[in-house]
Amino acid sequence: VADIVAYGTYIPYWRLDRRAIGQALGSPGGKGARAVASYDEDSTSMGVEAARAALKGAPQLTPRTLVFSTSNPAYADKTNAATIHAALALPESTGAYDMVGSVRSAQGALAAGAAMPGPTLVVMSDVRTGLPGSADESGGGDGAVAFLFADEAEALAVRVAAAQSTGEFLDRWRTPGDSHSRLWEERFGEAVYVPLAEAAVTEALKQAGLTIDQFDHVIVSGVHPRAARVVTARLGARPDALADDLTATVGNTGAAHAALLLASVLERAEPNQLILSVTLADGADVVIWRTTGALNALGEAATVQQQIDGGRSDLAYNAFLTWRGFLHREPPRRPDPDAPAAPPSARDQAWKFGFHASRCEVCGTRHLPPARVCVKCNAVDQMGSERLADAKATIATFTVDRLAYSLAPPVVAAVIDFDGGGRLRCELTDVDPTQVHIGNRVEMTFRRLFTAGNGVHNYFWKARPIKEGN
Amino acid sequence: MASNGICDRVAIVGMGCTPFGEHWHKSAEDLLVDAATETLGSANIPLSDIDAFWLGTMGSGVSGLTLSRPLKIDYKPVTRLENMCATGSEAFRNACYAVASGAYDLVMAIGVEKLKDTGFSGLVTSRPADSGTSAALTAPALFSLLAPAYANKYGVDEAEMKDVLTRIAWKNHKNGALNPRAQFKKEVAKDVICNSPLIAGQLGIFDCSGVSDGSAAAIICRAEDAHRYTDHPLYVKALSFVAGPAAGPLDPEYDYTSFTEVVRCAEDAYHQAGITDPRSQLAMAEVHDCFTPTELVLMEDLGFAPRGMAWKEALAGTFDLEGDLPVNPDGGLKSFGHPIGASGLRMLFECWLQLRGEAGPRQINNGKRLGLTHNLGGSPGECVTFIGVVGSEPNA
Numbered sequence: 001v002a003d004i005v006a007y008g009t010y011i012p013y014w015r016l017d018r019r020a021i022g023q024a025l026g027s028p029g030g031k032g033a034r035a036v037a038s039y040d041e042d043s044t045s046m047g048v049e050a051a052r053a054a055l056k057g058a059p060q061l062t063p064r065t066l067v068f069s070t071s072n073p074a075y076a077d078k079t080n081a082a083t084i085h086a087a088l089a090l091p092e093s094t095g096a097y098d099m100v101g102s103v104r105s106a107q108g109a110l111a112a113g114a115a116m117p118g119p120t121l122v123v124m125s126d127v128r129t130g131l132p133g134s135a136d137e138s139g140g141g142d143g144a145v146a147f148l149f150a151d152e153a154e155a156l157a158v159r160v161a162a163a164q165s166t167g168e169f170l171d172r173w174r175t176p177g178d179s180h181s182r183l184w185e186e187r188f189g190e191a192v193y194v195p196l197a198e199a200a201v202t203e204a205l206k207q208a209g210l211t212i213d214q215f216d217h218v219i220v221s222g223v224h225p226r227a228a229r230v231v232t233a234r235l236g237a238r239p240d241a242l243a244d245d246l247t248a249t250v251g252n253t254g255a256a257h258a259a260l261l262l263a264s265v266l267e268r269a270e271p272n273q274l275i276l277s278v279t280l281a282d283g284a285d286v287v288i289w290r291t292t293g294a295l296n297a298l299g300e301a302a303t304v305q306q307q308i309d310g311g312r313s314d315l316a317y318n319a320f321l322t323w324r325g326f327l328h329r330e331p332p333r334r335p336d337p338d339a340p341a342a343p344p345s346a347r348d349q350a351w352k353f354g355f356h357a358s359r360c361e362v363c364g365t366r367h368l369p370p371a372r373v374c375v376k377c378n379a380v381d382q383m384g385s386e387r388l389a390d391a392k393a394t395i396a397t398f399t400v401d402r403l404a405y406s407l408a409p410p411v412v413a414a415v416i417d418f419d420g421g422g423r424l425r426c427e428l429t430d431v432d433p434t435q436v437h438i439g440n441r442v443e444m445t446f447r448r449l450f451t452a453g454n455g456v457h458n459y460f461w462k463a464r465p466i467k468e469g470n
Numbered sequence: 471m472a473s474n475g476i477c478d479r480v481a482i483v484g485m486g487c488t489p490f491g492e493h494w495h496k497s498a499e500d501l502l503v504d505a506a507t508e509t510l511g512s513a514n515i516p517l518s519d520i521d522a523f524w525l526g527t528m529g530s531g532v533s534g535l536t537l538s539r540p541l542k543i544d545y546k547p548v549t550r551l552e553n554m555c556a557t558g559s560e561a562f563r564n565a566c567y568a569v570a571s572g573a574y575d576l577v578m579a580i581g582v583e584k585l586k587d588t589g590f591s592g593l594v595t596s597r598p599a600d601s602g603t604s605a606a607l608t609a610p611a612l613f614s615l616l617a618p619a620y621a622n623k624y625g626v627d628e629a630e631m632k633d634v635l636t637r638i639a640w641k642n643h644k645n646g647a648l649n650p651r652a653q654f655k656k657e658v659a660k661d662v663i664c665n666s667p668l669i670a671g672q673l674g675i676f677d678c679s680g681v682s683d684g685s686a687a688a689i690i691c692r693a694e695d696a697h698r699y700t701d702h703p704l705y706v707k708a709l710s711f712v713a714g715p716a717a718g719p720l721d722p723e724y725d726y727t728s729f730t731e732v733v734r735c736a737e738d739a740y741h742q743a744g745i746t747d748p749r750s751q752l753a754m755a756e757v758h759d760c761f762t763p764t765e766l767v768l769m770e771d772l773g774f775a776p777r778g779m780a781w782k783e784a785l786a787g788t789f790d791l792e793g794d795l796p797v798n799p800d801g802g803l804k805s806f807g808h809p810i811g812a813s814g815l816r817m818l819f820e821c822w823l824q825l826r827g828e829a830g831p832r833q834i835n836n837g838k839r840l841g842l843t844h845n846l847g848g849s850p851g852e853c854v855t856f857i858g859v860v861g862s863e864p865n866a
Contacts, residue, residue, distance in 0.1 A: 333591040340602030348601040367720055369603065375717045397619040397726045399671035401611035403592055413607050415615060417722040425719045426605050438622050449602065458602040 002118040003155030004289075005061065006148040007263045008053025010046050010125075011250055011307035012037045013430035013464075018138050020317040030138050033313055034251030037127045037142035039323040039407040040429055040447040043070035044080045045459065047125035048087040048446040050144035050256075052389065053301035054121065055088065058148055063121040066096040069109040071254045072127045073100040074448070074457055076176065083459060084123055086353030087446045089387055103223050104281035106255040107164075110147065111285075114159050118150035126254035129324050131180050139225060141251020145259040157266060157275070157289045160210075163203035165196040166283035172223060179325060186226055193227035194234070197284040201235065201276075204286040212237050216273035219243045219261045221252070222280025231278060249308045262289070264304040271295050302467075310467045312430075323407060334405050339452030350385065355444060355461050357422055358383035366422030388444070393418045393463060395440045400433045407450070416442055416463050429462040441466045473710065475742030476570040478864045481696035481703040482688050484513025487819040490684035490807035491653040498530040498584035498685075499540035505685035505812075506541055506580060513689050513699045517541065520689065521574035523548040526561030526581035527811035529595065537580065552811075554847020555758065556711070557581060559814025559856035562688060563709045569690050576695075580687035581816075583809035592681060593810075609760065610678050612849035614671030616763040619726035624778040632672060634781040635762040636664045639676045639804055641790055642759060646801025648791075648832040653680040653807030677762040682807025686815035688822075693864060702826045707840065708742035708859040710735045718851010729846060731855045732771040739857035740773070743840070748773045749795050753838035754824055756817035758845045758855075759802040769797070772844065772857075796834050799824060814856060817843035825862040839863050 015033040022029020037046060047068060055063075066088075068081035081096035090096075099105040099112070106124040113122035125144035130136025171189035174181040183189075205211065212218075218237040222228045225247075232242065243265050245252075253260055258279040265275055275289040302310070321327035340352075350356040351369045358370035361384050363377040368388070373380050398414035405411075412428040414436065428436065429447060442463035449458040486508030488501050496504070502525075510517055525537040525548060534548025553560040558581030565579035588594050593609055621631040640660050646652035658676060666674035689699075696703035714731040718724040736748075745751050757772065759765035769780035774795055775788070783789065789797035800806050800820040803813060821841030823829040839862045846855040 333589065334608075335588075335590055335594055337606060338597065338599075338602070341599035344599060344601040348603060352601045352603050365721075371720070375715055375720050396722065397615045397622075399607070399611045399614040399618075400668075401607050401614075401670045403608040403610060403669050404606060411607070411611070413605055413611060415719070415726065421722070423720055423722045423724075425607075438618060460603050 001159065002114055002116065002120060002149035002151050003158040004147050005150045005152045005155050006054050006057030007266065008050045008057065008146050008301055009260060009263045009304050009307065010049035010053065010144040011035050011304065011311070012041055012046065012142055013312050014038055014315045015311045015313040016315050016317065016320050017313055021133070021138055024317040025133050027133060032248035034138065035141040035143050035253070035311065036315055036320055036323070038430060040449060040462065042074045042448050042457070043072050043125040043127050043144070044074045044083050045446050045448050046142065046144035047123040047146070048084050050125065051084060051088055051121060051123045051146040054146035054148050056301055061119045061148065061150055063090060063094050063119045063148065065116055065120045066090065066094060067099055067109045067112055067120065067122050068097070069099045069106040069122070069124045069255050070126050071101065071103050072129070073098065083353065086349055087459070089354035089356065102282065103255045104283070106259065107279055107281065107285040110259060111162065113147060113149040120149045122147045122149065124256040124259050126256045128252065128254045129180050132321060132326055134180070136181060139247070139252055141246070141253045143250060143253040143256050143260055145256050145263050147259060154294045155292055156295050157291050160288040160290050161204045161208035162287045163200045163207060164283060164285050165200040167192055167196050189224045190227045190230060193222070193224050193280050193284070194230050197231045197278055197280055198234065200284040200286040201278060204288055208288050210274065210288065214274055215241050215276045217241055217243055217265045217269060217275040219258065219265060219275065219277045221245055221257050221261055224280055225252070227280055231280065260304070266291065266295065267303050267305070269295060319408065332405060332409070334403065336453055337405050337450050337458070339454050339456040340458045352460055354387060355389040356385045356387050359386050364421070366418065366420070368422050368424045388418060388422065389461070391418045391420065391444070392466065393442050395436065395438055395442060396423070397438060398436050405450070412436060414442070414463065427462045428464060430464040473738055473742065475708060476566065477707050477742055477744070478693055478705050480566045480569045480690050480706050481693045482706070482818070482822065482860065483691055483696050483699035483703050484509050484515060484689035485687065485819050485822040486512055487651060487686035487816055488684050489651040490680070490682045490809055490816070492586050493683040494586065496683065498527070498536070498582050501584065501683060501685035502537055502580060502582050503540050505582070505687045506578065509578065509687040509689055515576070515689060515699060518544065520546070520576055520578045522546060522568060522577045524561040524565040524577070524579045525550045526552070526557035526814070527583055528552050528554065528557050530582055530584045530811065553854055555760065555810055556814060556845035556847045556854050556856040557811040558686065558816070559843065559845045559858060560711065562815060562818060562858070563711060563856065565690050566706055566709055569692055576689065576691050578687055578689050579815060580685065581811040581814060582685040583811040584683050585681050585809060586683050608670065609849070610673050611670035613761040613764050614673045615726050616767055616850055617672045620763065620767065623725060623727050624781070626781055632664060634766060634784050635672065635677055636660050637784050638759065638762040638765050639663045642798050642802040642804035645791055645799050645832060646805025648830070649801050649806065652801040652805050653682045654801070654805045673761055679760045679803035680805065680807035682809050684807060684809035684812045684816065686812045686819050688815055688818060702862065704822055704825060704860040704862060705864050706858070707861050708739040708857065710739035710742065710857045711854070713854045714852060716852035724851050726850050728767060729771050729850060729853060729855065731853050732768060732844070732846060735855045735857045736772050739859055743859040745840070745859065748842070751838065752795060752840050752842050753836055754796045754799055754821070754834050755842040755844065756800065756802070756820050757797055759798055759804050760808065765797070765802070768844065791832060791834065799829070799832050799834060814843065814845045818858065818860065821860050825860070
C-alpha cells in the first residue's frame with residue numbers, strides 16, 4: 001500500500017466577489033469570493049500546475065502512473081491525462097489515465113493511488129460552473145490538487161482506514177456537453193446523504209479502532225452543502241478539529257475539493273495527528289489519515305493560504321460569464337486563431353508541452369524554441385535538451401496588444417530573458433497591464449491559449465509575474 | 471564584400487502608381503491593369519515590347535498568371551514572388567538583375583496588394599500549419615516592442631517618447647496632404663494623433679500605417695539604352711537585400727533598439743553606391759515607416775542620425791520636407807498607405823518624381839541627386855530588409 005509522499009495545490013489568480021453576482025442580477029449575492037479559472041485555464045492546465053508543485057516535493061521519484069480526475073474534462077474521448085503527462089515531461093513508459101465525469105471519480109482516483117504499485121501521481125482539478133444566479137455558480141470554485149503516492153519510508157501521511165457507501169439517487173446530474181448541472185430539491189438529497197455518510201464513518205472508525213474525539217482534523221465536503229453541514233454537526237467532533245471548508249475564500253472545487261482540503265490540513269498539521277476526511281458524492285467516502293514525522297515544508301511551492309491571499313478579487317461578473325461561455329460577445333474584426341495541427345504538435349511535443357529548450361553543446365547558447373543550428377556558433381545538430389518550465393526570467397521589453405484575438409483582451413506580451421540564458425517572446429497572464437515594467441521577474445505557467453473552431457485546445461506556456469514573497 | 475552590385479548598369483525608364491486606399495470597386499487585377507498601363511504610357515512602350523515580368527504580391531494571387539491573365543501577356547516569363555513587406559522591392563531587384571545579366575532588354579517590375587477585401591482590421595496573414603506555440607501578436611504589437619526598449623536605453627521618458635512618435639506621424643501626414651495619390655490626404659493635428667485610441671503598447675491608431683489597396687510598377691532597361699525611352703531616366707546605384715538569422719527573439723543580447731538586418735544592409739548598399747555620408751549625400755529617403763517607432767529606429771540604422779539621437783532629430787524637424795534630409799516626402803506608409811506588394815515600388819515612384827522634378831507642391835530642391843528606398847518585412851529581431859539607391863545622373 002502506498003502513502004502520500006508529496007502534494008501540490010493550485011488556486012487560480014482570479015476571484016469573483018459573490019456580491020458582484022448579486023449586484024448584476026439584482027439578487028442577494030452571498031458572502032466571500034469564489035476562485036475562478038482564468039480565460040486561459042481549464043481543468044487540465046490547472047492540473048498541470050498542481051502536479052508541478054507536487055513533483056517538486058519529491059524530485060527523486062518518477063511517477064509510474066498518472067491518474068487525472070475532474071468533473072469537467074477539456075476533452076472527451078481523448079485522454080486529458082496524456083496532456084498533463086506531456087506538460088510534466090514524464091517518461092513515455094509512465095501510464096496516464098483519466099477517471100473523469102463526476103465529482104466522485106476523484107475518490108476513486110485517490111483510492112487507486114493508494115492501492116497501485118507506485119509512485120502514482122493523482123491529479124484532481126475542476127472548473128465548476130452553474131447558470132447565472134444559481135447556487136452552483138456562486139458556491140463553486142476552481143482549483144486543482146495533486147497527490148503523489150509511493151511506498152516510501154518518508155511518507156507525509158499514511159492511510160489508516162477507509163470505508164465507502166454508494167447510493168443511486170437523483171441529486172445532481174449533467175448531460176455530457178451541457179454547460180451546467182441540474183439539481184433536485186435540496187431536502188431530498190439531505191435525507192439520502194446523511195445516512196450514507198454516517199454508515200461509512202461508523203465503518204471506518206470501527207476498522208481503525210478510533211473514536212471521533214481522537215481526531216485532530218475533521219474534513220467534511222461534498223456536492224451537497226446542506227447535507228455536509230448536517231453530517232458535520234452530527235459527527236460530534238471536537239470543535240477545534242473542524243477544518244475550514246474554504247467556502248468563503250475558494251468555493252467548492254468539485255472533484256478537487258476533498259483533496260484540496262486535505263492538502264490545506266497537511267500544511268498546518270503536526271506530526272502524528274489523525275485526520276478524518278468525509279466526502280459526499282453519490283454516496284460517501286471516508287478516509288482516515290495519520291501524519292508522520294516526515295511532514296515537511298512545501299519548499300518553494302505556494303501554500304493554499306498563500307494562494308488565497310495572492311488572489312485578485314476585482315474580476316467583473318461579465319468577464320466571468322464571458323470566460324465560462326455564458327455571455328456570447330461580439331468578436332473582434334480579426335480572423336479566428338488557427339487550430340494547432342496534429343503532426344507539428346506531435347513533432348514539437350517536447351517544446352509545446354514539455355517546454356524543453358535546446359542548448360548548444362559547443363558554445364552553450366540556449367534556444368527557445370529548440371533549434372538544430374546554433375544562432376551563435378552555427379554548429380549543426382550539437383544540441384542538448386533542457387526543460388525550462390521552472391526557470392525564472394526577466395522582462396526585456398513588452399507590449400499590450402489591443403488588436404490581437406483574445407477572450408480577455410488586451411493581450412499582454414513580453415520578451416523575457418531566462419536566468420542562465422535564452423529568450424522567449426510570449427504572452428503574459430495573471431497580470432495587470434498597467435503594472436508591467438522592463439526588469440519585472442516572471443515564471444512560466446501552462447495554459448490553454450484558445451480553443452479553435454474545430455474544438456482543438458491550444459495548450460502552451462505563458463509567463464506570469466512572480467508574486468512577491470514567494 | 472558579399473555583393474558586387476550593378477551600379478549604373480541598369481536604369482528605370484518608366485513608372486506608374488495607382489492611388490492607394492480603399493478600392494472597394496477595384497480588384498487586384500484591376501489595380502495591376504491600372505499600374506501597368508500608366509507605367510507603359512509613361513515611357514511610350516507597348517506591352518509587347520516587355521520581355522519579362524516580375525510580380526510582387528504577398529497574398530493577392532499566386533503564380534505569374536496573376537499578372538499575365540488580366541494583362542493578356544503573350545507567352546512571356548512572369549515571375550511571382552513574395553518577401554513579406556519588401557515584396558515590391560524584391561520584384562524590382564530581381565528584374566534589375568535580369569537586365570544586368572543580359573538575359574533581357576526591357577522588363578517590368580510590378581507590385582500589388584488587395585488588403586481591404588478580407589473584412590478584418592489590420593493586416594491578416596496566413597501561416598503554414600504549425601503547433602500553435604508562437605505568440606500570435608499583431609504587427610503593431612511586435613513593432614511597439616521598440617518603444618519602451620528605446621526609451622529605456624536612452625533615458626527618454628514616456629511623455630517625450632509619445633511626442634517623438636506623434637511628431638513622426640504628424641510629419642508623414644503633412645507630407646501626404648500634398649500627395650494626390652495618398653490614402654490619407656490631410657494633415658492631422660498632433661493632439662488628435664497623440665490621443666488616438668491605443669492599438670498596441672504606446673501606439674495609437676495614428677501610429678500605424680494605412681491598410682490599403684494599390685499597385686505600382688517600373689520598367690527597367692540597360693543604362694546605355696535608357697535615353698531611347700526617356701530624357702530623364704533614373705540609374706540604379708545600389709540594390710541590397712538581407713534576411714537575418716532571426717536572432718532577436720532568441721538572443722538576450724538583442725535590445726530592441728535597432729534592426730541589425732538594416733545596419734548590415736545599409737553597409738552593403740552604401741558600399742555599392744559609393745555613399746560615405748548618407749545624411750549629406752541623399753536628396754531624400756523613403757523608409758519603411760510601418761509604425762512610428764520603426765521610422766525612429768531606422769533613422770539611426772540607416773546612418774541618418776547618431777545612436778540615441780534620432781528622437782531629438784525627429785523633434786527638431788531634420789526629416790521634414792524642408793529639413794536636412796527629407797524622409798518619406800510622399801507621406802510614407804503612414805499616409806500614402808501600405809498595400810504590401812506595391813509599397814517598395816511606390817517608394818521608388820516618389821524618387822522617380824522627386825529626382826525628375828515632377829513632385830509638384832512637395833518638390834524637394836536641395837540640389838542633390840540620390841534617393842534611397844528602404845523596406846523591411848517581419849518584426850524587430852527577425853526581418854528581411856531591402857535598401858535601394860537610385861540617382862538621376864550616372865556616376866553621380
